[in-house]
Amino acid sequence: MEVIYSEECLKHAPKYEILSGSAKPYFESPQRLTAIKNHLASTDRYAILPPADYTLAPILRVHTSEFVEYLQTAYNKWVEQGGDSQGVLPECFPHPKLLAELGGAKAWIETAKRDGNVLAKAGLYCFDMSTTITGDTWNAAYISCQAALTGVHRLLQLDASSSANKPVGVYALCRPPGHHAGEDVCGGYCYINNVAVSAQFLIDYELEQVESLRIKDVSLAHPVVEVEKRTPKRKVLILDLDYHHGNGTQSIFYTKSNPLYISLHGTPDYPWFTGASHERGSGEGEGYNINIPLSKSTTDAEYLSALHDVLDGETALAFNADVVLVSLGLDTWHMDPIAGFQRLKSLETYWRMGEMIRTCAGTKHRPVLFVQEGGYWIGQLGDMVENVLDGFLGREMRREE
Structure with missing residues (x-):
């Protein structure tokens, strides 16, 4: 599997955040990214590729120019x-x-x-005090988003040339993450909503248009390409597996019927004021926003049951997505220092997540882009990512440790 990664994303390195009333070391650290990258690179099963540049145009389809x-x-x-x-x-x-x-x-x-x-x-x-902007933040956030867009491009290319029924996936190792960022607000360590921009990119562009927009080397100039209205090209399903509700992704698409947004998340927890099951979208988007709030005491079996039910459920099946985007948060792990389901304790659960994305009716036989979101227990981030990807690809699970 191809992994899109840039060391430019390591340069965003705030020293502290205000959490629970005190200044604490910044949990969303560069070490998260290097831990995952080094783990995957230590195997011979992943190709680490740099991002290209698709300009500001896709970002401005989601975020306001003032923001x-x-x-x-x-x-x-x-x-x-x-x-x-x-x-x-x-x-x-x-x-x-x-x-x-x-x-x-x-x-x-x-x-x-x-x-x-x-x-x-x-x-x-900005809506919190954990989303510091340093001198390197903008460039890291921009390149993080370009990594996701590069993942979209490669996914479309691979899908066009793949054999039927073979799982097609790409992993965008993004940092900063994105799913808390709204169209004109940052928060939750997120500045640009990588998954939302990627979803709109898939809806807006045919493969040949993506290729014409691409700049081979990421440029600090960040040129702006004129944004115009487009007829939808694809139906996109966003599956948010981060422990925290993706309030930004929800708000961006809340009144739209494409993409379908599905979030499994812990409650009550950050961002506190969104993520209830009755939040189903409004207007044209009613019924296209599915929140599955789970107790902090959720077990491995309960989590997997909830995931299976929604991916095999009527809404996902009827939506009939062309592409699946996974907001891959790994802060569901019980040892995560700022999140975590207290009884989600088996690494096999992450393999099963990937397997369900491959086999459940609402997502099987679709190309899948995995986009990195949260996850702060650095010692096992690589294990969790590898298990999710192995489960999706149909590989045997690495042994439990």
Whole structure:
């Protein structure tokens, strides 16, 4: 299997975050990426490939231009205005209760967007205190997204040349992750929503259009290609397996009938205010958002049963996706330092996840792009990734340790 990876993504390295009321070392560390990459590279079964560049155009199909400009410029403006050089963190947020009483919330928000004060914008464009912007954040986030888009491109190429019934998959080893980022807000260590951009990319472009957009070498210039409306090219199913609800992915597609978004996640937990089962989408998107909140005490068997039921269920089957995107969070593991299901303790569970994606009615015989999200128990991240991919490819599971 091909693995898309860039060491540029290691350069985003905030020193700390504010978690549970105190400053703590940044859990979303570069070591996460190197642990997975080194583990896969130690076998002879994975080809590590660099990302290409597909420009800002696909990103701007999902994120607003004002938000993207903020991510690009926030750090330098922050330092110019006297902010701590360790990075941008908000100190005040536009809470809806406060603004509702003023009756002019929209006007205040528009003023903050126009104002050059980056402290105001930090609170407007970020929803927590764990998503620091450093001098290297924008480039790492951009290349992380390009890794996912490169994965889409390779997936389409491989699928076009593959034999029937053979599992076709690519793994985008992305960092920073993406599924908490909304169209104009970052949070949860996420800046650009890699899976959402990839889904829209698949919906927008035919293979030959993808190839014409591609720039062979990632450029720091990040050119902008004009974005235009397009007729849908494919139906996409997004399966979010991260322990935390993908509030960003949900919000981006909540009023749309393509993609179908399915999330299994722990509750009650971060991001606290989204992920209930009654959140099913609205308007055209009603019924195309499926949340499966699970207790923190969920066992391996209970998790796999829930996954099997939704992938073999009527909604996934009727949707009849052309492509599957997996937000591969590995923070479901019981030893994860900031998440984890307390009784999910078997590495075999991750192999079974991959196997179900390959065999369940709603996802089988579809090309699958695995996109890295969370997972912070560094010692076994490589084992978990390998097991998921082996299960999907139909390989024998590595022995339990």
